[in-house]
Amino acid sequence: MIANWLRNTFYGAIKVEVTGKLLSVLLNQLNRSGIPLLNVKRKSVESITFIINIQHFETLRTMVKNTESKIKIVRKIGIPFYNWRLKRRYMFTFGFVFFLLFIWTMSNVLWDIEIVGNNGKSLPYENEKIIREELENTGIRPGVWKGKLAEKDMIQSYMRETLQDRYVWIGMEIRGTKMLIIAVPFAKPPLQEKLAPSNIVATKQAVIRNILVHDGVAMVKAGKKVVPGEVLISGIVGAGKIIPAKGVVEGIVWYTVEVNVPLQREVETYTGESKKKYRLVLGNRELPLYLPSSLEVLQAGHDLKTVIRALSWRSLQFPIQLHVDTYFETKTQIIKLDEQEAKNTALAKASQKIKEQTDYLEVVSETIMKYNMDSEQVYLKLLAEVVEDITARKTITEQDILEHFPKPD
Incomplete structure (x- = not known):
């Protein structure tokens, strides 16, 4: 059974439907000829289906004619027919194979080198430039084939030895098509500020x-x-x-601010309508996945939000990104405020204005000094009592010493 299945798979087989009144005679002839049949099923009194190897198909046709039966090919099975279909679609096959080779090639190239400190933040430009120059001495640069890189331990040892006067430790890690270099610099002792009297x-x-x-x-x-x-x-x-x-000296300071709040204001709100466009980005190149006519300019305005999705598979990170731009339609609405809402808005605006204009440590109190409203706006004057650091340093002069120690008459 397994041998017949393997033979049919590699050499090809055909599932046929035979109809006629002498089906028993046909099956006996096939059996005497030693032709193996698979999955023989009777569909009706005058109809059966079975699978036969392609090598015996001509013999089957002759026997079908002799028994005055009819034959119909239901399905073609096996590698020969698969190859035949591929030949008919050679452009698709070529494109698919090329795509696989392209992905495999791109995933085996080092596309990006990121250099960070032990806190995960970027290093100063000059420090990063020195590390990149040393990496190039070992053959590491964007665009190099990952298989040509030296062993990880050898690269780390070289970098640590070369830059031992600048960094305590240097490590590296390859994540797909990206290399991460972590450089831990020597901790500098804090500089003691030398103050004059x-x-x-x-x-x-x-x-x-x-x-x-x-x-x-x-x-x-x-x-x-x-x-x-x-x-x-x-x-x-x-x-x-x-x-x-x-020392530290905190003082209470008073500030006054004046604000005007209109009783009507315009706000941007979403209409619920949105449109998306997709872009493939490879380095500095961009491939739009939409027709220009499919993204009409929204008449009332729009708010754009972009989501970037990196294409990756397991630990492999491909240098291709999918950018999804979503345009949310907006419209302008006029909101009318009642007196209490306008007053609260004015008070909040005045408080925020004081906080932005001062280096406050604490807001002690806020008092409305003046308030009035007309048909168009609300006016508010606010007095705020805040706590601040009120100190500054002033160098001691000879005059200060003389004033502190006056000369005797």
Whole structure:
């Protein structure tokens, strides 16, 4: 049975349907001739189907004529018929084989080299340039055949030895058509800022909320009102001794802002209509997968969102990307605000404006100083009380020392 199946597969076989009144005679003749039949099935009293090897087909036709029967080919089976179909579709076959070879070739080429630090971020340009030059010395560059690359351990050893004065460790990993280089530089000790003898002074008018002295002498206390330039922490700590004052001083500062909010505003909303277009991107080349006429310009405007999908298979990452551009249709709507909505919007806008204009640490309070509404807009004036770092460093001059230690009369 298996031998007949193999013979039919490699040499070809035909499934036929024979109709006639002398089917028993036909089957006996085939049996006496030693012609094997597979899957013999009777469809009706005068009809049977079976599979016969293509080598015995002419003999079968002669016997069918002798028994005054009719024969019909139902299906062709085996490699010879498959090859015949391929020959008829040679362009399709050639294209399919070429596509497989193309994918295989592209997946065995190194297309991209990414160099990052131990935090996953890109290195400075000069550092990355040095690493790329050393990689080229080992034959590693975009476009090289991966089979020609040296062993991973050899490349890592070479890079570590060559750049040992710059990096603690250098590792590499190949992910499909991309090579990832991880370079861990030596940790530089933090630079100690060398400060000249100086005072810490106020930068703006405020009321002191907190004061914390690290080095120097506190010149003010919490609750005191100060003006710009006033010394908060002095670096003059004794007769003839001056140091850079250090500390933290927080002050309460007041700001006022004015905002206008129209009672009508325009907003962009989605209509629910959208259109998509697809693009294949290979390097700097792009192949559109749509007809230009199929993507009409949306009359009311549109919002574009692009999704990029990298083509990959398991660990292989092909240098081809599918870009899906979705155009969402939008339209302009006019929204009318009632008085409370307009007031809340104005208050939020004023609060945001204060936060953007100040280096606040905390917003203590907000008070509406003035508010009115007409037929078109809402006007609001807001007073905000915020906590800020109000300090600046000022170098101690000879005049400061003389003022601190006045000469005796």
